[in-house]
Amino acid sequence: xxxxxxxxxxxxxxxxxxxxxxxxxxxxxxxxxxxxxxxxxxxxxxxxxxxxxxxxxxxxxxxxxxxxxxxxxxxxxxxxxxxxxxxxxxxxxxxxxxxxxxxx
Amino acid sequence: xxxxxxxxxxxxxxxxxxxxxxxxxxxxxxxxxxxxxxxxxxxxxxxxxxxxxxxxxxxxxxxxxxxxxxxxxxxxxxxxxxxxxxxxxxxxxxxxxxxxxxxx
DNA sequence: CCCTTATTTCTATATATCTAGAACTATCGC
DNA sequence: GCGATAGTTCTAGATATATAGAAATAAGGG
Numbered sequence: 001x002x003x004x005x006x007x008x009x010x011x012x013x014x015x016x017x018x019x020x021x022x023x024x025x026x027x028x029x030x031x032x033x034x035x036x037x038x039x040x041x042x043x044x045x046x047x048x049x050x051x052x053x054x055x056x057x058x059x060x061x062x063x064x065x066x067x068x069x070x071x072x073x074x075x076x077x078x079x080x081x082x083x084x085x086x087x088x089x090x091x092x093x094x095x096x097x098x099x100x101x102x103x104x
Numbered sequence: 105x106x107x108x109x110x111x112x113x114x115x116x117x118x119x120x121x122x123x124x125x126x127x128x129x130x131x132x133x134x135x136x137x138x139x140x141x142x143x144x145x146x147x148x149x150x151x152x153x154x155x156x157x158x159x160x161x162x163x164x165x166x167x168x169x170x171x172x173x174x175x176x177x178x179x180x181x182x183x184x185x186x187x188x189x190x191x192x193x194x195x196x197x198x199x200x201x202x203x204x205x206x207x208x
Numbered sequence: 209c210c211c212t213t214a215t216t217t218c219t220a221t222a223t224a225t226c227t228a229g230a231a232c233t234a235t236c237g238c
Numbered sequence: 239g240c241g242a243t244a245g246t247t248c249t250a251g252a253t254a255t256a257t258a259g260a261a262a263t264a265a266g267g268g
Contacts, residue, residue: 007120014115026194045258069265090130173235
């Protein structure tokens with residue numbers, strides 16, 4: 001992974017609200033969560049949440065998919081796995097990624 | 105690990121210059137590197153570097169130790185391991201940490 | 209079409225960050 | 239103590255971020 005992408009993703013996660021959003025999505029798993037459901041759990045104005053979601057999406061950590069009138073958000077596991085891999089290999093030592101890698 | 109600390113550490117790493125600094129230190133290993141050596145490798149004004157180092161230190165990702173007139177900086181592995189662990193467990197799935205954990 | 213629900217985009221403002229020169233501090237060797 | 243070397247702290251300006259209300263857009267139902 002390239003340094004720049006990693007930095008942008010780390011920055012995206014480096015905000016309390018966004019980290020909460022991301023974790024909530026990560027825990028929601030494959031089904032994801034509609035923006036509205038996220039808003040209830042995170043308790044932040046819609047416009048603010050949308051702004052933060054946008055940043056997470058830009059970095060590839062989160063994806064959105066429209067389902068009728070609601071937008072379902074999902075944590076993108078491969079992105080997180082790559083980021084974790086990047087951090088873990090930093091010192092040139094390795095982490096063994098268990099069979100099912102992951103996200104958070 | 106608590107969410108807040110994780111967010112601050114992620115934010116600290118979420119800057120290209122700081123991420124470079126951190127990685128350089130991580131690769132330098134236990135011996136660490138004097139601030140001056142870092143400056144040569146990263147190529148950034150001393151005051152700017154110092155500012156970034158300060159932020160990394162505040163979050164516990166980096167430590168400094170005085171050796172005579174030079175300040176030696178080191179990546180704090182346990183901090184990075186905890187952060188990686190935090191990210192990896194986010195989705196409630198696990199990562200197997202190899203024997204020698206890590207840093208990056 | 210119009211209404212409702214869901215969510216984004218626009219806009220403004222307050223606050224924080226980044227950058228880097230200049231001045232200051234610390235430590236050593238003489 | 240002096241001077242040289244190594245870094246930090248001070249300062250300031252430019253830029254970026256976070257927050258949130260208000261207006262706009264999207265989709266479905268009647």
